[in-house]
Amino acid sequence: MVSAEFQAAADQVKDLTSKPSDTELLKLYGLFKQANVGDNDTPKPGAFDFKGKAKWQAWLDNKGKSQEDAEKEYIALVEELKAKHS
Numbered sequence: 694m695v696s697a698e699f700q701a702a703a704d705q706v707k708d709l710t711s712k713p714s715d716t717e718l719l720k721l722y723g724l725f726k727q728a729n730v731g732d733n734d735t736p737k738p739g740a741f742d743f744k745g746k747a748k749w750q751a752w753l754d755n756k757g758k759s760q761e762d763a764e765k766e767y768i769a770l771v772e773e774l775k776a777k778h779s
Contacts, residue, residue, distance in 0.1 A: 699764045702771040709778040721770060723751030727763035732756050
């Protein structure tokens with residue numbers, strides 16, 4: 694179960710006035726999935742699914758991180774992005 698603070702941060706990402714970089718978005722995605730699901734144990738996407746592979750790898754990069762730590766890192770990253778993109 695995710696915290697109210699995490700849910701608020703997830704909602705605030707939608708309100709950024711400028712779009713974060715692809716790297717920032719992938720980091721957000723990986724932390725979000727780790728916080729909500731845990732370790733990535735899904736099969737790797739196909740060779741020509743470039744977007745899917747990037748997202749899969751971003752999630753895999755957080756393997757072994759506790760869901761609580763992923764939540765904290767996600768919230769901290771959203772705060773950074775709000776300062777940069779609001």
